[in-house]
Every structure is written in C-alpha cells, then in structure tokens.
Amino acid sequence: MRLYIRNLILVIFTIGFAISCSSPALDDYSDVQYHLMDQNGESVIFPDDYEGAPVVMGFIYTNCPDICSFITANVSKVYNEMENPGETQFVLVTFDPDRDTSEVLKNYANAFDMDKDPFQFLTGDPDVIDQLMTRVGVRTQESYSREIEDGERMYFLNHSDKILLIDSRSRLIFDYGGSMTPPNIIIEDLEKL
Amino acid sequence: MKPVPPLLLSITFFILTSSCNSENTELQSSQFELPDSGIEITDAWARPGRINGVSAIYMNVLNGSAEPDTLISLSSSIAGLVELHETYELADDMMGMREAENPVFPGRGVVSMQPGGFHIMLMQLNQPLNVGDEVHLVLKFALAGDISVPVPVQSQSEQN
Numbered sequence A: 001m002r003l004y005i006r007n008l009i010l011v012i013f014t015i016g017f018a019i020s021c022s023s024p025a026l027d028d029y030s031d032v033q034y035h036l037m038d039q040n041g042e043s044v045i046f047p048d049d050y051e052g053a054p055v056v057m058g059f060i061y062t063n064c065p066d067i068c069s070f071i072t073a074n075v076s077k078v079y080n081e082m083e084n085p086g087e088t089q090f091v092l093v094t095f096d097p098d099r100d101t102s103e104v105l106k107n108y109a110n111a112f113d114m115d116k117d118p119f120q121f122l123t124g125d126p127d128v129i130d131q132l133m134t135r136v137g138v139r140t141q142e143s144y145s146r147e148i149e150d151g152e153r154m155y156f157l158n159h160s161d162k163i164l165l166i167d168s169r170s171r172l173i174f175d176y177g178g179s180m181t182p183p184n185i186i187i188e189d190l191e192k193l
Numbered sequence B: 001m002k003p004v005p006p007l008l009l010s011i012t013f014f015i016l017t018s019s020c021n022s023e024n025t026e027l028q029s030s031q032f033e034l035p036d037s038g039i040e041i042t043d044a045w046a047r048p049g050r051i052n053g054v055s056a057i058y059m060n061v062l063n064g065s066a067e068p069d070t071l072i073s074l075s076s077s078i079a080g081l082v083e084l085h086e087t088y089e090l091a092d093d094m095m096g097m098r099e100a101e102n103p104v105f106p107g108r109g110v111v112s113m114q115p116g117g118f119h120i121m122l123m124q125l126n127q128p129l130n131v132g133d134e135v136h137l138v139l140k141f142a143l144a145g146d147i148s149v150p151v152p153v154q155s156q157s158e159q160n
C-alpha cells in the first residue's frame, strides 16, 4: 500500500515533470561503454548497441521469485500490450552475475517464454556489472542465506526495484518502481518519445 | 516496539487494498465465500522458474472455521525446500525477502498471498516450471490437516 502510494506520487511527479519540460533527460549514458553478454553468450555493448531505438530495462536476479519475477513479467507485459512496439528493445540485466550466467539466464528467459526477440537478458563480468549498477542507481546487499545440500550456500539479496526507460539516444528518460508501475504508464511514456 | 506479526500485516494490507477500490468493497468481500468449516485455497498460481532455481506460489487461504489455524509445514515434490516468505520494503527504496514466522490464519477470515507480499517460496527446483505447467503443493495445517492444491504456472495473476 505504502509502496503503491509512493510510486503513484513518483509517477504523478514524473508526469508533471514531463509536461513542464518536454525532454527531461535524467542521465545520458552515451559517455560510457559496458561490455556485457546476453543469454546466448553473445557480447553486447551498452549503450552503443542499443542506440537508435528506445530501451525498457529492468534489473533482476534469478533467485528472486517475487519482486524480480514481477519486474520480468512487467517488462514482458509492456511489450505484449504495446500496439506498436516497433524497434523498442526490452532488456533485463542481472545484478547477481556470479550465479546468473548466460546459461542460467537462458533457462530463466525460457521459463518466462521470453527467450526470443525483442527480449534480451544480460550478465557480465562482476566488476562491469557493478559499475553499471552504480551508474543506474541499483543497489544490492546480501540478506540471508540457507545452507543447502553438499555444503553449498544459497543466498538472497536486498535490492532496488527499478525499470528504466532509455531513449534512442541513450538518455535516461524515466526511472520507475519496477514491480509496482502499471505497464500502461510505461507504454504511455514510450509513446511520447 | 514489538514488531507486528507479518500475517497481521498481510490481513491489514488486504483490508486496505479492498477499501481503496471503494466502489467494489462489497464485491471484494463477497468475492470470498468462506467454506462452512476448514480451510479452502483459491486462486493459486506459481511463477515460472528455471531448474535449480526458485519460484513463488500465491493464493488466498479461506479459513471457514471459527478457530484460528496455523501452518505446520509446506511441501512439494518439485522443490527441495518450501517456505512461507514475505517481501518487505527496506530503507532507501530497497526490497527484501524473509521467512514469515508463525503465520496465523484467523477464524472466519481470509489471508491473501499476493505479489509483493506473502508468497510460498519454492527453492532448489528439480525441474523447470514453464508457463502452462502445473505443480502440486501440500499445506499442513494444525487443525485443517493436509491440503493438497494443484497450482498452475502463470506469468502473472489471471485476476489482473
């Protein structure tokens, strides 16, 4: 409830802001290059490879079934409910690259029926992921862990809940609460680009 | 200050959610027809999950008995570990997840487990859960005993 109101306020504020000045870039990523890898093990560079079309980008880790599944499903929903997705790109980036390898992301994408265009799941070298997360304002901290079979440890993360809307010129246009933002709000914003 | 029991929070959350959609408050409460006795599970669904990964199950737990009930255990043949969890908001806009302790299901009441709140967490999945699959979950209650529920795997709740 509190979250919902907070996000509603955020959304209203953001819309108000958008109306008051037409193109309010919150950040511009064109000065950086993050070398990442998609779920097929192919190298990609963000933002260079994404220039030319808008990007809807969410941040997840696959051992998180509630909030992160929500974020993943929301990104999928934005695409499915768009009348004219055009060249829009839909990207989910893990902030847990130690465990979320390309192969793990591929299985995850497959379970959500998203291992296909226009969806992409990205991982990378932990240092690079760390730099990217710092830049986009996604924070994580280890919460609790469980001892599982063969002495292995399963741990969970506390994390920011975010979906970003980036325009075709690598500029950050909107920053949403990832799990709580209704997809139609993101669609409306995409249509304004 | 004594922390509020998580399930009480969930019930409060549920009531708050219902009262928000003011025009369907009646509809919302009548949407749940409590059984005459015992516990009934409705609207159960599970998130997709990868092999060795995790998933979450959501549902409404309707307790028709006058007595409060408690959950003793959870099990499913597809997961090595099953726990009742809750998602909560930390400082600085961060989200976390923790095990819900001593859940109580009030007499003649409904506990709603929904995304962003309570979920039954499946860990160490021994098979992938793809959209369209169905899994089985057994909830063992102190009074109502074992309840086995079929749970469809969906990318989101069919209610929205």
Ligand SMILES: [Cu+2]
Pocket (backbone or CB within 6 Å): A065, A066, B056, B085, B086, B097, B098, B119, B121
């Ligand atoms: Cu959980």
